[in-house]
Amino acid sequence: xxxxxxxxxxxxxxxxxxxxxxxxxxxxxxxxxxxxxxxxxxxxxxxxxxxxxxxxxxxxxxxxxxxxxxxxxxxxxxxxxxxxxxxxxxxxxxxxxxxxxxxxxxxxxx
Numbered sequence: 001x002x003x004x005x006x007x008x009x010x011x012x013x014x015x016x017x018x019x020x021x022x023x024x025x026x027x028x029x030x031x032x033x034x035x036x037x038x039x040x041x042x043x044x045x046x047x048x049x050x051x052x053x054x055x056x057x058x059x060x061x062x063x064x065x066x067x068x069x070x071x072x073x074x075x076x077x078x079x080x081x082x083x084x085x086x087x088x089x090x091x092x093x094x095x096x097x098x099x100x101x102x103x104x105x106x107x108x109x110x
Contacts, residue, residue, distance in 0.1 A: 002093025008076075015076075019091055022069045025100065030102035045109040063103050070095060 032046070034053040043049055070092070077089040 015088070019073070019095060022066065022073065022095055025069060026062075026066050026095075026102050028097050029066055030059065032057065043110075045104055050107070050110055059103050060079060066103075070099060 032049060034049050038045065043052060071087070073092045073095065077092040080086070080088040085092060
């Protein structure tokens with residue numbers, strides 16, 4: 001277990017960039033094709049985009065792909081929470097909430 005702790009100590013500065021990479025990949029894979037049209041003639045929200053355009057949704061690829069990216073962070077957060085360190089669990093929780101909102105939450109009212 002000492003090897004795991006030493007590797008984790010070396011990789012800790014890189015975790016911020018991994019969180020950032022996960023957030024950017026969630027953002028990229030959750031964008032809908034005509035989302036840029038919000039605010040144009042009669043299109044006020046994401047539901048209007050879904051009804052007015054024939055949207056080719058790529059979330060069937062984005063959901064599992066970003067889930068695989070987030071899974072190691074969940075494991076790390078469980079490990080860190082057992083050590084009474086809560087920065088990683090909080091950041092991972094925020095990332096999971098953003099993932100849920102980007103792929104599911106914003107479409108609930110449709």
